[in-house]
Amino acid sequence: QAQMVQSGSEVKKPGSSVTLSCNVNGGLRNSQTIHWVRQAPGQGLEWMGRFIPVYRRSDYSHMFQGRVTFSADRSKTTAYMELASLRLDDTAVYYCASATYPGWNFGDFSFPFDDWGQGSLVIVSS
Amino acid sequence: DIQLTQSPSFLSASVGDRVTITCRASQGITTSLAWYQQSPGKAPKLLISAASTLQSGVPSRFRGSGSGTQFTLTISSLQPEDFATYYCQQLKSSPPLFGGGTRVDIK
Numbered sequence: 603q604a605q606m607v608q609s610g611s612e613v614k615k616p617g618s619s620v621t622l623s624c625n626v627n628g629g630l631r632n633s634q635t636i637h638w639v640r641q642a643p644g645q646g647l648e649w650m651g652r653f654i655p656v657y658r659r660s661d662y663s664h665m666f667q668g669r670v671t672f673s674a675d676r677s678k679t680t681a682y683m684e685l686a687s688l689r690l691d692d693t694a695v696y697y698c699a700s701a702t703y704p705g706w707n708f709g710d711f712s713f714p715f716d717d718w719g720q721g722s723l724v725i726v727s728s
Numbered sequence: 729d730i731q732l733t734q735s736p737s738f739l740s741a742s743v744g745d746r747v748t749i750t751c752r753a754s755q756g757i758t759t760s761l762a763w764y765q766q767s768p769g770k771a772p773k774l775l776i777s778a779a780s781t782l783q784s785g786v787p788s789r790f791r792g793s794g795s796g797t798q799f800t801l802t803i804s805s806l807q808p809e810d811f812a813t814y815y816c817q818q819l820k821s822s823p824p825l826f827g828g829g830t831r832v833d834i835k
Contacts, residue, residue: 637824639772647764647772647815647826663823697771712819714762716783718771 604634604700608719614726619686622722624698629679632656634702636681637715638672640694648694652701653681654708688726695721730754730818732827740835745806749830751799751816759795760820766829767812775814776801806832 653672699715759779776792
């Protein structure tokens with residue numbers, strides 16, 4: 603099981619950017635990916651996309667395409683999510699979550715999110 | 729995109745009650761469905777994968793069933809720690825969207 607620890611809360615102005623981190627204790631295995639999910643206050647879970655560290659490739663939700671960038675450090679112990687052009691409705695808790703893909707079959711989405719970070723609160727306010 | 733509709737969105741129940749939550753997919757997803765539990769102020773926790781596979785450490789009072797477009801999560805005897813919000817998620821294709829959630833409150 604991957605223990606995932608996220609960075610702390612952020613308060614940002616509309617139009618600015620925020621970068622959140624997700625540290626994976628022991629580092630990510632090549633078969634793992636990092637998904638990012640957000641939850642606005644009192645709302646449900648919204649998938650933002652995923653980062654595949656072994657290929658350094660991202661798949662983004664069309665809802666965030668062009669505004670979000672995923673990355674990871676070269677040691678694959680910390681993943682990052684940058685969200686640009688922040689709006690008031692980007693106020694939410696942002697979670698990282700890991701999924702394991704046996705055989706590195708990343709085209710198959712049938713693997714659930716088995717470990718989650720504790721969440722990072724981002725408040726966008728003028 | 730494959731949409732998921734959960735029902736009810738809210739239910740009130742007592743300790744010891746049997747609770748059933750339904751998740752309906754907009755198209756067939758075989759058994760590519762997961763269930764998560766989210767307690768207030770906490771991250772979601774994976775309970776069930778592949779529609780009916782209980783994760784290690786999850787109590788046996790949780791049961792998932794279904795295939796195609798209709799799925800259910802059943803809690804056979806509700807315990808105090810089960811009062812939480814439950815989400816289904818389809819894992820048949822991208823994007824792996826979640827249902828709207830079912831909040832289980834104490835009656």
